[in-house]
Amino acid sequence: MTDPxxxxxxxxLAGWAAHSLWMAxxxxxxxxxxxxxxxTRDPFTARALRTVARGRASVxxxxxxxxKHVNDxxxxxxxxxLLAAIGGRLQEWSSEYxxxxxxxxxxxxxxVAHLDDxxxxxxxVLADRLQRCVDIDGHLRLSPRVSVxxxxxxxRPGLPLDARLRAADEAMYAAKSLGRRWRYAExxxxxxxxxxxxxxxxxxxTSLSSR
Numbered sequence: 661m662t663d664p665x666x667x668x669x670x671x672x673l674a675g676w677a678a679h680s681l682w683m684a685x686x687x688x689x690x691x692x693x694x695x696x697x698x699x700t701r702d703p704f705t706a707r708a709l710r711t712v713a714r715g716r717a718s719v720x721x722x723x724x725x726x727x728k729h730v731n732d733x734x735x736x737x738x739x740x741x742l743l744a745a746i747g748g749r750l751q752e753w754s755s756e757y758x759x760x761x762x763x764x765x766x767x768x769x770x771x772v773a774h775l776d777d778x779x780x781x782x783x784x785v786l787a788d789r790l791q792r793c794v795d796i797d798g799h800l801r802l803s804p805r806v807s808v809x810x811x812x813x814x815x816r817p818g819l820p821l822d823a824r825l826r827a828a829d830e831a832m833y834a835a836k837s838l839g840r841r842w843r844y845a846e847x848x849x850x851x852x853x854x855x856x857x858x859x860x861x862x863x864x865x866t867s868l869s870s871r
Contacts (some may be wrong), residue, residue, distance in 0.1 A: 669814040686852065695740055696747025703761025704797035705821070708772050712821050717759065719821070721772040721828040722750070722790075725836060727767040738796050742804055743767060745794045746865065753786050768851040770825070783810060787841035807835045822823065834870040 680850040691703045699707070711717050724730070724746065731739040732749055750761040759773035775782050790806040796871025822841075827845035835843035 666836055677768075693747070696744050696751075698747050698751060698762050698763040701762065704760075704764070704770060707760060708762075708770070709821050710758075711772050713825065714778070716774065717772050717815040718775045718813065719811045719828050720773065720808055721832050722769050722771075722806050723832065724767040725805040725807055729747075730804075734796075734800060734802070738800060738802065741796045742794050742802055743759070745802060746790055747808065749789045750786075751794075753759050753789055768804040775810075779810070779812065783808065783842045791841070801871070806841070806846060807832050809833070809835060809845065810842060811845040815847065 662851070676849055684727075691700055693700050698704075707825065708719065712719065719742060724742065727739065745767065747761070747763055754761045754771045754773050757773035757778075758774060759771055760819065761769060761771040763769055787806070790808075791804055794802045794804060796802060801838070809828040809830065811827040811831065816824050816827050824845075831843045831845040834846070
């Protein structure tokens with residue numbers, strides 16, 4: 661027979677264990693985008709800070725061209741399905757090049773990858789993969805167009821993550837303006853940005869101090 665004193669002592673421990681599991685689950689949910697399964701902005705940024713500081717990693721920023729038109733024409737469920745497909749494809753590609761991806765919000769994504777001398781081929785592969793048709797509920801096929809900006813280590817040598825994100829954003833804007841699928845960052849800035857994004861767009865920055 662269980663000692664009543666032992667049972668009484670065990671009850672708070674069981675309650676604390678259940679609470680800890682609940683908190684851990686809530687934390688995982690907060691750190692993971694429920695639509696794509698990718699890390700959200702803060703955990704992506706924290707990991708990217710560490711990765712960029714350790715070595716020669718490229719930073720990518722991308723978004724879906726005319727995404728509002730997709731939502732307005734086909735509905736938000738179709739838009740969500742499109743974003744989920746793009747997030748999965750980006751994560752798969754990033755993993756192949758020793759990196760990872762995140763969803764910054766809306767139709768905006770970021771990734772870190774180790775491209776080295778394979779950069780041009782790797783980015784062509786990414787563009788082809790992202791722009792494959794997406795089948796939605798068996799009756800709708802969407803052909804997304806995604807603009808990608810890339811900041812390689814030598815494009816902003818020695819500069820921190822926020823400067824590289826800003827350069828990648830500028831390159832993405834240039835790619836979009838020129839009708840190209842992807843573009844490298846220029847040695848000098850050619851497009852005005854605000855807080856890591858060009859003027860008029862949502863900011864990508866969180867706290868970009870070292871963690």
